[in-house]
Amino acid sequence: MHPACVALKGGGFKLCRFPARAYVIEVGRDLWVWDTGYASHFHSHTARGVYRLYPAVTPVHFKNDEALILQLAEHGIGREDIRGIVVSHFHGDHIAGLRDFPGVEVYASQPGWDYYKLLKGLRAVRKGFVPGLIPEDFESRLGFVEEWEYGALPAELAPFEEGWALPHSKGEVFVVSLPGHARGHLGVFIRTAAGWILLAADAAWAPENYTELRQPAWISRLIMDDAKHMFQTLQKLHELHKRGKVKIQLAHEGGIPSTSVTESAL
Numbered sequence: 343m344h345p346a347c348v349a350l351k352g353g354g355f356k357l358c359r360f361p362a363r364a365y366v367i368e369v370g371r372d373l374w375v376w377d378t379g380y381a382s383h384f385h386s387h388t389a390r391g392v393y394r395l396y397p398a399v400t401p402v403h404f405k406n407d408e409a410l411i412l413q414l415a416e417h418g419i420g421r422e423d424i425r426g427i428v429v430s431h432f433h434g435d436h437i438a439g440l441r442d443f444p445g446v447e448v449y450a451s452q453p454g455w456d457y458y459k460l461l462k463g464l465r466a467v468r469k470g471f472v473p474g475l476i477p478e479d480f481e482s483r484l485g486f487v488e489e490w491e492y493g494a495l496p497a498e499l500a501p502f503e504e505g506w507a508l509p510h511s512k513g514e515v516f517v518v519s520l521p522g523h524a525r526g527h528l529g530v531f532i533r534t535a536a537g538w539i540l541l542a543a544d545a546a547w548a549p550e551n552y553t554e555l556r557q558p559a560w561i562s563r564l565i566m567d568d569a570k571h572m573f574q575t576l577q578k579l580h581e582l583h584k585r586g587k588v589k590i591q592l593a594h595e596g597g598i599p600s601t602s603v604t605e606s607a608l
């Protein structure tokens with residue numbers, strides 16, 4: 343939960359739901375997981391010390407049976423079926439489930455990891471990072487998207503021009519940099535049967551941030567990595583939205599009462 347104004351300037355102080363989404367990307371014979379959402383580990387690692395500030399500022403409503411690993415099991419997917427996890431960025435609501443996937447390879451942005459791995463205590467929590475959520479053997483199974491093939495994107499993804507191809511994804515999945523919200527923040531373009539979709543993670547918190555270029559309120563800048571880059575990314579999403587060839591899906595959209603939030607997002 344957050345006051346809506348954090349996501350949208352002028353949104354008021356009404357508490358709103360911000361669902362923490364995760365995705366499975368099926369491409370060829372591989373299943374990839376994009377982000378992990380919350381997990382019980384979040385509560386245990388934010389119960390003490392300065393880390394209590396995190397749930398105090400963003401109250402988390404999570405029931406243990408909502409864990410991604412259990413949701414996957416309902417679909418007959420075990421962790422041994424997962425080719426890898428790609429994390430969009432290292433904020434707690436995107437990585438809290440990592441400990442539920444022992445032995446699974448994880449991919450992230452190298453500048454992102456280089457930055458967050460050094461943060462501890464108040465400096466970490468101010469940047470939305472909880473070090474205890476990172477498994478002890480994490481670096482031994484961590485790879486970087488920057489090591490994947492980098493090249494030109496299909497023309498219909500303009501104004502985005504270059505990205506990293508997910509291994510063996512045959513031109514159907516490309517990870518791109520969406521800087522500003524967090525260090526090394528990533529999004530992913532996926533060609534689905536219904537057309538291209540961009541999972542834009544936290545590049546925006548509400549569609550109005552990019553459809554109308556309504557900025558998040560100043561308070562959200564406290565956690566933001568770089569406000570200038572964030573706005574440049576919003577302008578790029580705005581352009582992508584106007585061209586109408588790609589559906590944009592944000593990690594947390596759908597919780598703010600608004601006429602422009604579509605039924606499917608709710």
Ligand SMILES: [Zn+2]
Nearest residue numbers: 431433524544
């Ligand atoms: Zn975030």
